[in-house]
Amino acid sequence: xxxNRTFTMIKPDAVKNGHIGxxxxxxxxxxxxxxxxxxxxxxxxxxxxxxxVHNERPFFGELVDFMSSGPIVAAILEKDNAxxxxxxxxxxxxxxxxxxxxxxxxxxxxxxxxxVHGSDSDENAALEGAFHFAGREIF
Ligand code: RTP
Ligand code: MG
Numbered sequence: 001x002x003x004n005r006t007f008t009m010i011k012p013d014a015v016k017n018g019h020i021g022x023x024x025x026x027x028x029x030x031x032x033x034x035x036x037x038x039x040x041x042x043x044x045x046x047x048x049x050x051x052x053v054h055n056e057r058p059f060f061g062e063l064v065d066f067m068s069s070g071p072i073v074a075a076i077l078e079k080d081n082a083x084x085x086x087x088x089x090x091x092x093x094x095x096x097x098x099x100x101x102x103x104x105x106x107x108x109x110x111x112x113x114x115x116v117h118g119s120d121s122d123e124n125a126a127l128e129g130a131f132h133f134a135g136r137e138i139f
Contacts, residue, residue, distance in 0.1 A: 004078055004079060004080055004081070004082050005035065005076055005077065005078050005082050005125055005126075005129065006076070006077050006079075006082040006083045006086045006118060006119045006125045007074075007075070007076055007077070007117075007118075007119045007124075007125050007128040007129045007132070008027070008074070008075050008076075008077060008086065008090075008116060008117055008118055008119075009072045009073065009074050009075075009116065009117040010023050010024075010072060010073040010075075010115070010116055011066075011067065011072060011113065011114065011115055011116060011117060012066060012067065012069045012070035012071065012072055012113075013066075013108070013109055013113035013114075013115060014107050014108075014115040014116065015070060015071050015072060015073065016070055017107070017109075019107045019115065020073055022106070022107065023103055023107060023115070023116060024073075026089065026103050026106070027075075027077065027089070027103075030079075030085070030089050031079050031085075032077040032078065032079045032082070032085075032086065032089075033077065033078045033079065034075055034076075034077060034078075035076050035077070035078045035138055035139050036074075036075060036076040036129070036132075036133045036137050036138040036139065037073065037074070037075040037076075038073070038074050038075075038132070038133070038137070039071055039072075039073055040071065040072060040073075040074055040132070041068070041070065041071045041072065042067055042068045042072065043068060044064055044065075044068045046068065047063070047064040047067040047068045048064050049131075050067070050128070050131060051063055051064065051067065059112065062112055063112065066112060066113060074132045074133075076129045076132075076133060076138060082125070083118075083119055083120070083121060083122055083125055086118045086119075087118050087120065088102075089102060089103060089118075090102060090103045090104055090115075090116050090118045091103060091104040091105050091108075092104065093111060093114060094110075094111040094114070095108035095109070095110065095111070095114060095115075096111075103115060103116050104116065
């Protein structure tokens with residue numbers, strides 16, 4: 001994956017609460033182009049693997065249970081400076097600290113159930129995109 005891409009998931013809380021459309025509108029209105037997208041659900045094992053970097057953290061079990069609790073939307077997004085600009089668009093991990101107008105400020109309910117994921121580096125964006133999508137699913 002080139003460095004002008006990032007990877008996102010609309011998490012199970014936001015899907016359950018009916019925010020897929022609102023979140024996709026924020027994403028595309030901010031200038032991100034969707035180059036891959038699917039509606040899917042992570043198994044517990046998928047969530048453990050995806051978030052393996054956090055497996056020593058106290059919230060790991062909760063995170064895995066939550067991320068596998070219902071369907072998600074996974075997508076690869078393209079824009080100049082995609083990783084950094086998307087982290088700015090989603091806002092702080094804890095919605096209480098998220099800036100006005102950010103996706104987490106608008107749609108997240110708690111630090112754990114925070115509506116969206118955004119890759120934190122170009123390297124992780126590539127790994128996370130490849131975790132969810134085959135080459136023929138990316139346009
Ligand atoms: P993400 O990876 O999902 O985009 O979120 P992030 O970078 O803003 O936050 P990160 O530190 O990578 O944490 C990953 C996810 O774990 C859950 N979390 N729960 N209960 C807690 O204290 C806690 N802290 C983090 C959140 O779902 C967070 O997005
Ligand atoms: Mg993270």
